[in-house]
Amino acid sequence: MRLNRWLGPCIVVLALVWLWLTYAYIPAARVPEEPGPRAFPVVLGFSLLAVGIAISFAAWLRSSNKPSPELVKAVTARETAIVTGTFLLLIFYTFFMEKLGFMIATSVSILIVMRVLLGMRQWRFMLTFAISVTAVCWLFFVKLLETPLPRGLWLM
């Protein structure tokens, strides 16, 4: 898969979407002698469009000469699973931190990472590690830095 061949058009599309959003949702200047809140975003949109066209043009030039050595490493199923898993875990952790409190959410999230994403099976070690990390974080954030961490809306 050659990277630049589709990266350029994607950036062009992104720039066009940005320009549409800018013109549709950001008001123009109230006073004609002033640039207004839309001016700079428009400059950025056109700059991105120019860069996208340049990348597409460079890719087209290269394809007419010889293949580029620069390839994107194929995305493996394992990689997709870990990236998606980490993202979902972050969402899960944040949601349950608010609902169940920092203590439970942190310990459970650590256990999930170790079991699901890292494939660990040593439950005694995993439990000790999860509880220790949670305790150290509680000491550091709550006691030392006096930062209030969520106690859990469902438990209060």
Next chain:
Amino acid sequence: MDTVAQAFSAALSLDAIGATVLGTVVGLFFGSIPGLTFSMALALMLPFTFGMSATPALGLLLGVFVGGMTGGSVSAILLGIPGTPSAAATVFDGHPMAHKGEAGVALGSAVIASTFGGLFSLVVMILLLEQVAAVAIKFGPAEIFALVLFGLSTICGMAERSMLRGLVAGLLGLMMMIVGLDELDGVARLTFGTVQLQQGVNLLVAMIGLFAVPQVISTFIDHGRIKPLTIPDNVRASLPTLRQLKDRFWLMIRCSVIGTGIGAIPGTGGPIAAFLAYDHARRFSKHPEDFGKGELSGVVAPESANNAVTGGTMIPLLSLGIPGDPATAVILGGLLLHGLQPGPLLFQTHLSAIYALYVSIILAYVVILVVQLWGIRVFVKVLRVPPHLLAVCIIVMCVLGSYAIRNSTFDVYLMSVMGLLGYILQRLHIPVAPVVLGLVLGETLEKQYRTALILNENSHSIFYNSGVAMFFFGATALMLGLQLWSSLRKRRAAG
């Protein structure tokens, strides 16, 4: 004199010393572990500075910065893997020295050279900062816009693989900065009715997501695939002999000059300085054939240069408000967080804070000397912690750190999205650092652009009527042109 006394008492208070020591140790730790960057450490440590006053907070951040730059040499010498890109040149002779049983001398010399380079650049920084600020204070919005644009384009242009991708990254960062309330007109831009977005994309949240989460994901992916690092037992750092130091004294000075000069140019940084210094040492050596086989000068040269970069990068950061690399971008975030707006006015409003910053850097180097010369054994034991367990701790710190910024779960969701974006960009070979720099510099860039136009009745002539602005526009064009020419030449040479 009062200002100096105030600075000393602030920087040498118990909490400031404690914060600087902690920061330096964390920096050394993150710097020495391959895969963990000190930019990430800086982003993770930022939320911890909320409860601190400005001096301890800056002490903590500067400690991480200089500690991180120095720590890279430990794994470069012992394992042959640089802990940071800046230590890559140290591998060439540091690791062969370890093979010859001279790891102790290599580690000791690296720390002496690092401290020398760092303190040398601090002196240059002290001498130059106020001069640069005195010139910059005369700049109007058009000149500042051109200067910031130059800084940003240099950083984007220096992207490792392609200048165009660096520009894409910089523009993405600038676009993210647009979201939120417009400061000049009070208009909500692209918030789509979301109240939390009115404050914009929080810089610290974005930094944590972009720097830390992709690294954690990569560690999870590599878990079980890459063999754990074998760290030698009984490591001890020993001081080089006086003769060895005397023979290399002028080399350290020359390499420190190279490092400070390179550091002062935005977008360059430690790796370039270290490689240039290594090349300089080899070219001017009486025995160039010894390089690559365990020559002490091959360790001293890059280490003094990469640490000299720390002072060099602080010159544009403090006097002009332009960060030269991702690490100084995070430090800029820390300065802003504590009410210190970098730029020429900083020297008039917060002079004692600047002096305190100098003292904190000196203190950080004292800590580095103590930790690396006498505590290296304990330090090496810490390096044995498996990276996947560190990654688990980092992910918890990402969540709690993002939450602690504004006590908002929205920020944690935003951090997660930024983390995913960071990983996708990394996979597409689009550098993440310019995104952060775009976010950091975007506000100034837009404000100066619009202020210049308002002052000139919406006419762009204000930019080309200013000699200074035109100089920086020319420099921007030259820098981008040179990058383009260099990448075309490389491509042609590759056939």
